Amino acid sequence: MSRSFDVVVIGAGPAGYIAAIRAAQHGMTAACIDEWKNKDGKNAFGGTCLNAGCIPSKALLESTELYHRAQHEFKKHGIRTGDVEMNIADMQKRRASIVRQLTGGIAGLFKANKVEGLVGHGKLLPGKKVEFTPVSGDAEIIEAKHVILAAGSAPIELGIAPFDDERIIDSWGALELDAVPERLGVVGAGVIGLELGSVWSRLGSKVTVLEALDDFLFMADRDVAKVAAAEFKKQGLDIKLGAKVTRASTDGDAVTVAYEDEDGAHSIEVDKLIVAVGRRPYTDDLFSDDAGIQLDERGFVVVDEECRTRVKGVYAIGDCVRGPMLAHKGSEEGVMVADLIAGEFAEVNYDVIPSVIYTAPEIAWTGKTEEEVRDSGRAYKTGSFPFMASGRAKAMEQTSGMVKVISSQDDDEILGVHIVGPMAGELIAEAVVALEFSASTEDLQRTIHAHPSLAEAVHEAALAVDKKALNFPNK
Ligand code: FAD
Ligand code: AMP
Numbered sequence: 001m002s003r004s005f006d007v008v009v010i011g012a013g014p015a016g017y018i019a020a021i022r023a024a025q026h027g028m029t030a031a032c033i034d035e036w037k038n039k040d041g042k043n044a045f046g047g048t049c050l051n052a053g054c055i056p057s058k059a060l061l062e063s064t065e066l067y068h069r070a071q072h073e074f075k076k077h078g079i080r081t082g083d084v085e086m087n088i089a090d091m092q093k094r095r096a097s098i099v100r101q102l103t104g105g106i107a108g109l110f111k112a113n114k115v116e117g118l119v120g121h122g123k124l125l126p127g128k129k130v131e132f133t134p135v136s137g138d139a140e141i142i143e144a145k146h147v148i149l150a151a152g153s154a155p156i157e158l159g160i161a162p163f164d165d166e167r168i169i170d171s172w173g174a175l176e177l178d179a180v181p182e183r184l185g186v187v188g189a190g191v192i193g194l195e196l197g198s199v200w201s202r203l204g205s206k207v208t209v210l211e212a213l214d215d216f217l218f219m220a221d222r223d224v225a226k227v228a229a230a231e232f233k234k235q236g237l238d239i240k241l242g243a244k245v246t247r248a249s250t251d252g253d254a255v256t257v258a259y260e261d262e263d264g265a266h267s268i269e270v271d272k273l274i275v276a277v278g279r280r281p282y283t284d285d286l287f288s289d290d291a292g293i294q295l296d297e298r299g300f301v302v303v304d305e306e307c308r309t310r311v312k313g314v315y316a317i318g319d320c321v322r323g324p325m326l327a328h329k330g331s332e333e334g335v336m337v338a339d340l341i342a343g344e345f346a347e348v349n350y351d352v353i354p355s356v357i358y359t360a361p362e363i364a365w366t367g368k369t370e371e372e373v374r375d376s377g378r379a380y381k382t383g384s385f386p387f388m389a390s391g392r393a394k395a396m397e398q399t400s401g402m403v404k405v406i407s408s409q410d411d412d413e414i415l416g417v418h419i420v421g422p423m424a425g426e427l428i429a430e431a432v433v434a435l436e437f438s439a440s441t442e443d444l445q446r447t448i449h450a451h452p453s454l455a456e457a458v459h460e461a462a463l464a465v466d467k468k469a470l471n472f473p474n475k
Contacts, residue, residue, distance in 0.1 A: 005029045005116070006029045007148065009148040010130065010150060010151060012032045013150060013152045014330050014331045015047075016334065019334030020115045023338040025338075026338060032110065032118065033119075033120060034117070036051060043119045044103040045107055046103040046106050055098060056095050056099055057175060057195050059094060063094065064086075088203070130144055146313050146314070147313065148315045149301060149316040150318045152282050153320065155172070155279055160246060161275055168250065168275060170276075174196045182271050184273075185207075187273065187276060189209045189213075194237075198232075198359045212244040213242070214242045215241070220355075221418040222371060224365065224418045232359070280298075281295075281321070283295065292314075303315070303317075306347070332348045358425060362422070363419070364424035364425045364428035365418040366428055367406070378410075381408075382404060383461050383467075384403060384405070385463075386402045386472065387454070389460075389471050390454060390471075393422055393457070401419070403458050406418075414441055414443075427454055445459070
């Protein structure tokens with residue numbers, strides 16, 4: 001007799017494992033199938049995010065930021081260390097250990113919540129049946145009342161610069177380098193390219209980032225992008241905009257990267273090339289042709305606002321469906337779908353998903369950019385406050401950047417908050433709550449913020465919207 005579950009989830013990344021746990025919390029029987037294998041050959045839950053994305057990148061950003069600060073800031077505090085040395089093997093050991101703890105934690109969470117974690121390949125068949133092929137052993141057919149596809153995404157490979165896993169590498173390879181490349185090329189100045197470029201630049205690589213678009217961080221508010229570009233330049237990141245990579249080829253120990261910009265054709269030589277030009281939905285062998293699942297022209301599983309596919313009882317969430325490829329977006333979709341299956345009201349507010357880039361300074365925003373508000377035709381007002389005027393930022397020796405608040409002129413509603421500066425990724429949470437509650441600027445202005453704190457900059461930016469900033473001259 002085949003096993004059956006109320007909910008079967010395919011994929012145990014931040015979208016899938018959260019969906020399975022939430023389903024179990026509702027008292028449903030749930031299984032979560034995942035085939036992820038790490039470079040050491042071991043299977044692990046957690047998907048891209050825990051194994052090769054959010055977590056390992058943040059581990060390395062933290063290590064290298066501390067290294068950078070020890071070299072460049074400690075002296076200002078009066079701390080004399082002598083020569084500071086970075087041991088790459090130890091840094092990588094720490095990264096791997098954090099990943100191991102967290103991925104092992106998911107196995108523990110599955111046990112505690114009575115989710116059946118199944119290691120192997122899952123494939124949706126017609127009639128909400130799932131073919132499960134374990135790592136070793138025979139395939140079995142599992143029956144499900146509801147199926148959630150959470151298969152995630154994979155790095156986009158450029159035909160003109162195919163990965164060789166040695167010199168032309170993807171983001172996962174870039175997280176696990178065991179030595180600092182002298183010259184590092186990065187194709188794509190997106191979130192991943194900038195974070196990885198920062199990591200290796202802080203360790204001494206000469207980093208060149210080639211970005212096809214003319215606008216730096218086109219998705220961010222222009223004021224924030226301007227500050228960020230200046231900061232990265234100061235740090236020595238050579239970001240070439242309007243530079244379209246046309247070919248990369250390995251030649252012995254080096255990679256020759258050809259690119260074109262408005263001045264014509266150029267080429268550079270690097271020791272390693274990270275191709276970080278985005279990710280594609282990963283749906284390889286995820287469902288049979290007759291399962292009824294539809295993909296759009298870019299390969300995403302077609303779903304409605306509530307993540308329902310065209311097949312009744314089959315949902316899809318996370319990176320394999322439309323919307324920003326962010327872990328927290330996928331997790332919230334997982335919660336929504338499990339709640340909907342349980343018969344509860346649930347929704348995801350796609351308008352206020354925070355975006356964070358964990359460079360130094362960090363960049364974070366939620367809601368609309370000034371350009372988007374302007375294009376919408378709505379009358380608006382803005383206010384900003386520089387971290388230079390923040391006591392806490394000064395004490396932290398991290399005064400670069402600012403907070404910008406954009407609000408509607410007519411009813412004072414906050415439409416967007418944009419931060420470039422220390423702990424921006426933490427500070428943005430307050431803005432997300434404000435937007436979720438449709439707060440007015442006055443709400444934020446009248447909210448007491450602890451002194452001295454970085455959050456005071458958010459408060460002051462809200463005050464500045466009405467020219468009421470207290471610790472910086474109003475414009
Ligand atoms: P995934 O995490 O990709 O998980 C999908 C899982 O499904 C995988 O384990 C895969 O093996 C498994 N799977 C697929 N098909 C099958 C099948 N048929 N059978 C069995 N198993 C299957 N996002 C953030 O929000 N913040 C960040 O700081 C951040 N940093 C990032 C840094 C890097 C370098 C990268 C690459 C990504 C980063 N992201 C970040 C993006 C984030 O990792 C993804 O948005 C997130 O992992 C998507 O979650 P998911 O569950 O949809 O898919
Ligand atoms: P993201 O999608 O945020 O990871 O960013 C990927 C970036 O890579 C985008 O800004 C693209 O414009 C850029 N990109 C894509 N193809 C190329 C190319 N051939 N040369 C340079 N940049 C590219």
